Amino acid sequence: DAKTTQPTSMDCAEGRAANLPCNHSTISGNEYVYWYRQIHSQGPQYIIHGLKNNETNEMASLIITEDRKSSTLILPHATLRDTAVYYCIVPGTYKYIFGTGTRLKVLA
């Protein structure tokens, strides 16, 4: 399973874009990148996933580099409710292994 590396914490001003990076240099050609977030002590929430093309949904955008060794989750207009821990995951066939994620704090 490919391992991921994320910064421990980040701050973002409310209303600005939050860009959360993730390195996954050992990703293989058919492995997807998934992003989840966990608000306070709730269960994690799926955000988005992608293989090699950029993806966008109602929550966020995912930009994957051409060599697929890193990706960036973009929250276009962060709100206070986006304060959470964000996890980048490259799962194996069946196993989802969560790392420690990035703690994003959105500042008023």
Add this chain to the structure above:
Amino acid sequence: NAGVTQTPKFQVLKTGQSMTLQCAQDMNHEYMSWYRQDPGMGLRLIHYSVGAGITDQGEVPNGYNVSRSTTEDFPLRLLSAAPSQTSVYFCASRLGGGNYGYTFGSGTRLTVV
């Protein structure tokens, strides 16, 4: 759909007691997993299942048993509770056979004294 339902939400056990954490989903998801999350830490995979009758170990399986007799249910059994098993336990499920996100339950907060 109720999604992923975990019961109980809170539980206090004495050391050595056994109990079963329940997890049920009504989305006809093939894949189900159990995670634990210790205070201030990330989630760690305990056991997972890719279908009824099929289970496998995750990162931290010791002290836990699982079975999957139906698609809907995936109970987690603590055999002899220890204080080190004090944690929040999350169950999750997703469709199989493709690339889908997991849906998580709201968790069971377990304290072993």
